[in-house]
Amino acid sequence: MPAAAPRLKTHYEQTVRAALAKQFGFGNPHEIPSLTKIVINCGVGEAVKQPKLLDVVVEELALISGQKPVRRKAKKSVANFGLREGQEIGASVTMRGAKMWEFLDRFVTVACPRIRDFRGLGTKSFDGRGNYTLGIKEQMIFPEINYDMVEQIHGMDITFVTTASKDAHAFALLHQLGMPFRGDDKPVTPKVAQPSAA
Numbered sequence: 167m168p169a170a171a172p173r174l175k176t177h178y179e180q181t182v183r184a185a186l187a188k189q190f191g192f193g194n195p196h197e198i199p200s201l202t203k204i205v206i207n208c209g210v211g212e213a214v215k216q217p218k219l220l221d222v223v224v225e226e227l228a229l230i231s232g233q234k235p236v237r238r239k240a241k242k243s244v245a246n247f248g249l250r251e252g253q254e255i256g257a258s259v260t261m262r263g264a265k266m267w268e269f270l271d272r273f274v275t276v277a278c279p280r281i282r283d284f285r286g287l288g289t290k291s292f293d294g295r296g297n298y299t300l301g302i303k304e305q306m307i308f309p310e311i312n313y314d315m316v317e318q319i320h321g322m323d324i325t326f327v328t329t330a331s332k333d334a335h336a337f338a339l340l341h342q343l344g345m346p347f348r349g350d351d352k353p354v355t356p357k358v359a360q361p362s363a364a
Contacts, residue, residue, distance in 0.1 A: 170212075172267035174274075176344060182342040189338060196348040197340045199296065199330035204266050206231060207238075209256040222317055224257045229310040231269060255336060272309070274344040280307040286348030289364040296330030298340060299323055 169225050183198050206227060210220050220237065227235040249362050259363040276282060281302075291299050304319045305311050330336035341347055 169363060170248070172264050172271065174271040175264070175267040178267075178343065182339070184334070185342055186338055190335060198264075199328050199335045201266065201270070201326060201328055201343070202262070203327045203338065204261045204269055205258060205325045205327065206235075206322055207256065207258045208280050208320065209238075210320065218320065220255075220257065223293060223320060226305055227257055227259050227322075230305070230308045231259045232265050233259060233261065233262055241275075244308060268328075270343065274346065275305045278346050284345050284346075289347050290334035290337060296328045296333060296336035298328075298336060299325040 170306070178200070186192065186198050208223050208227060209221050212316075222313070224237065225234050235257040236259065238258055265282070287300055293299065301321060301323050303321045305322065306316060306319070307311055325337075326340060328339055330334045330339060
């Protein structure tokens, strides 16, 4: 039996695409924005002095994402930080396909409500090219992390990469997919050009 498509991917194909096409007047189906990948980055500055900390972070990222993270190395030496070029100082993981959709589903429905004093995600972190990055202060919001096993709290950056060329299109896509943005600071949605009367 083939595995069932992720719930959120089915929702995107059956509902979100049509809603975005109607909202922005996309005539070509290839214009409709889609999510292409989700990247989690975690810098571990303390790894310079305590290399085992990075091992823990890599293990936690593997639990959260369901795949093996890549260790990141310093690109240049910084004497003030005691950092040498080539030292491992972080980890990242890139999710695509089913794992990407499943992660987004868990992030929206389970992780976000567990953020302390959560009032919605800000909308000022779009990069002008249709990608959205947010910072998480602690890894315990993810249900895969066992609270009792956590040795040190650390944050991470999560980037949602879309095919949208405009931030307003990316915002609409992520909002339709359930991202809980704050309602008071939505980016301005461009008006669809109306055909001029002949």
